[in-house]
Amino acid sequence: MSAFTQTFAPISIADIPAMAADRKASGWRFVQVLAVNTENGIDLVYSFMKDGALENFKVEGVTKDDVVPSITGEFLAAFVFENEAHDLFGVNIKDIAIDFGGNFYALSQKEPMTIISPAQLAAREKAKKLAAAKAAKEAKAAAGEGASEASESSKAADMEAKLAAMDPEKAAKVRAAMEAKARKAAAQAADDAKGGE
Incomplete structure (x- = not known):
């Protein structure tokens, strides 16, 4: 079995059609479109393979307001992945050759892969509270209050940060x-x- 090489390259939403057309014209085989839920939105990874090389093109931070062009005009097999990204992640992909219109999967909950768990929500809220407490502490220290006042307020801010966590x-x-x-x-x-x- 021969080894293959793998590369990753960032691209923008606007670059997707040209990238797909170039891959098609150069004889690359479509492998997949992978969607991942991140803090900054949905990341899409388009993968193509040719002669032992796997190329991945990554679009980061796609939001529900972004319109992503379909690559099914170049690679029909992408319709499965694009419908999946739409149904499970809420990605707004336009002009899919075979568009299931949100019914590719029979789901009990809309966009289930973008729902965060209670633990994730608690971690996000904890991080926000800690950041707010730290900012308050820094603001008080920068205000140039008296040493004892700053010390007491610093202790109070530290305690509030601990309690928030x-x-x-x-x-x-x-x-x-x-x-x-x-x-x-x-x-x-x-x-x-x-x-x-």
């Missing part, structure tokens, strides 16, 4: 414990003040 139930318990400790310290300080009179 916790499970909400656990964070509520920690906050309640911190409030109880603060009340106890205030009561102790009041008692000490009365005793010193």
Whole structure:
């Protein structure tokens, strides 16, 4: 069995028709269109093979508003992959030679491959909260507040960042414990003040 080489090249949506026409004219065989859900949208990878070389062309960050041209005019077999990208990922592919109009798969949920799990959602929200807490901490430090105020606010921001990263139930318990400790310290300080009179 002979080995093959593989390359990846970035392309834009506008370059897809010319890329497909060039692959066809040069005698390349269509292999697949792969769709992947990413943080920045859907990535599409178009793969072609010839003489032991596998070429992959990657379009990154396709959104639901983007219109992607079909390559079925050059490679009819792509209709399967393009219908799949439409049904499972919501990619708006126009002029598919054999277009199932969203019925290629019998789905109970629209665009199931773009749905994020509760764990993914929690991780994204946690990252946002941490970034917000860090930004608040940096803003307070940049504002040039007094050293003790900056130190106290820095500690408070650090604690809020830690709490934001916790499970909400656990964070509520920690906050309640911190409030109880603060009340106890205030009561102790009041008692000490009365005793010193």
